[in-house]
Amino acid sequence: MTTDTAEQSEHPPAANGEHILQVGPVNPTVASALAEEFGALRLPDGPQRDAFLADYAEGIRIAVCSGRYGVDSDLMRRLPNLEVVVNFGVGYDATDVAQAKERGISISNTPDVLTECVADTALALYLDVLRQTSAADRFVRGGGWESGSSYPLTTRASGKKVGILGLGRIGKAIAARLEAFGCEIHYHNRRPVEGLDYTYHPSPSELAGAVEVLVIAAAGGPDSVGLVDAEVLAELGQGGFLINIARGTVVDERALVSALSEGRLAGAGLDVFESEPHVPAELRQLENVVLLPHVGSGTRETRAAMAELTLQNLRSYLQDSTLVTPI
Numbered sequence: 613m614t615t616d617t618a619e620q621s622e623h624p625p626a627a628n629g630e631h632i633l634q635v636g637p638v639n640p641t642v643a644s645a646l647a648e649e650f651g652a653l654r655l656p657d658g659p660q661r662d663a664f665l666a667d668y669a670e671g672i673r674i675a676v677c678s679g680r681y682g683v684d685s686d687l688m689r690r691l692p693n694l695e696v697v698v699n700f701g702v703g704y705d706a707t708d709v710a711q712a713k714e715r716g717i718s719i720s721n722t723p724d725v726l727t728e729c730v731a732d733t734a735l736a737l738y739l740d741v742l743r744q745t746s747a748a749d750r751f752v753r754g755g756g757w758e759s760g761s762s763y764p765l766t767t768r769a770s771g772k773k774v775g776i777l778g779l780g781r782i783g784k785a786i787a788a789r790l791e792a793f794g795c796e797i798h799y800h801n802r803r804p805v806e807g808l809d810y811t812y813h814p815s816p817s818e819l820a821g822a823v824e825v826l827v828i829a830a831a832g833g834p835d836s837v838g839l840v841d842a843e844v845l846a847e848l849g850q851g852g853f854l855i856n857i858a859r860g861t862v863v864d865e866r867a868l869v870s871a872l873s874e875g876r877l878a879g880a881g882l883d884v885f886e887s888e889p890h891v892p893a894e895l896r897q898l899e900n901v902v903l904l905p906h907v908g909s910g911t912r913e914t915r916a917a918m919a920e921l922t923l924q925n926l927r928s929y930l931q932d933s934t935l936v937t938p939i
């Protein structure tokens with residue numbers, strides 16, 4: 613970096629001398645605090661990125677990002693003095709965790725504060741897919757009812773056998789809600805969870821074979837890519853339903869689209885997709901599929917709590933190099 617380049621840069625240095633970088637769009641409260649309180653730099657997209665990094669990469673110690681954009685392998689490699697990634701969201705699969713571990717870079721996320729809202733979203737999808745409330749709403753709006761037709765019968769939602777793939781904080785909150793619906797809870801996790809009266813299955817396909825509805829609540833990242841594949845979907849079977857509020861990458865999306873299009877699965881409720889915001893055209897045409905734009909945690913209350921926790925992590929790191937909620 614030459615002094616000339618730095619002086620001519622359109623990106624001013626961090627006002628308070630701290631070297632904080634905002635990566636990608638973040639929650640508006642976090643974005644305002646980053647700009648106004650912390651004088652953070654904002655990583656540009658496109659062709660300006662290289663020039664920006666040439667000017668500023670060496671000085672960056674802290675990156676703040678959302679679960680969606682993260683600090684990927686390439687960007688992390690280009691930030692030689694990065695110490696910490698402060699992630700807005702419980703999921704941090706968009707960040708290169710392996711490289712972070714290797715280089716001793718810490719990561720924080722926002723667990724707990726979003727558990728209830730994400731679990732509520734799973735239940736909203738569960739009820740909608742089985743009872744077809746969105747499709748029935750379209751039927752009323754489209755004049756189907758007034759024209760004298762009856763809406764077709766749907767599937768009972770109470771008392772089902774439901775499998776939870778990933779019985780962590782969010783998985784447990786989903787299970788607790790389903791218990792209130794009289795459902796029998798089965799699950800698969802890397803290890804059985806102590807002290808819970810749910811039925812454990814040693815693999816995703818054994819779980820899928822034992823239940824009528826499979827709910828994915830497993831963390832994203834390299835360990836869970838394609839965990840729900842064609843074989844798991846075949847086990848779930850023609851009468852089975854799939855709900856995903858976790859990450860699109862946990863499901864083989866092509867296999868899911870084929871199973872739904874060919875009638876080998878009864879329906880699906882999806883808040884997440886493999887390559888967001890892209891949603892396969894085939895899915896949009898299916899009446900037995902409910903599609904949400906990744907809004908699991910998207911309430912005013914929860915997003916405010918996530919923003920607060922993100923900023924607490926940042927302030928704590930700046931104060932004494934500790935994180936409130938490290939991963």
Ligand code: 8YV
Pocket residue numbers: 678679680681700701702703704726908909910
């Ligand atoms: C977040 C999520 O809103 O927390 C997560 O992992 O998937 C969402 O609830 C999203 O990550 C924010 O970018």
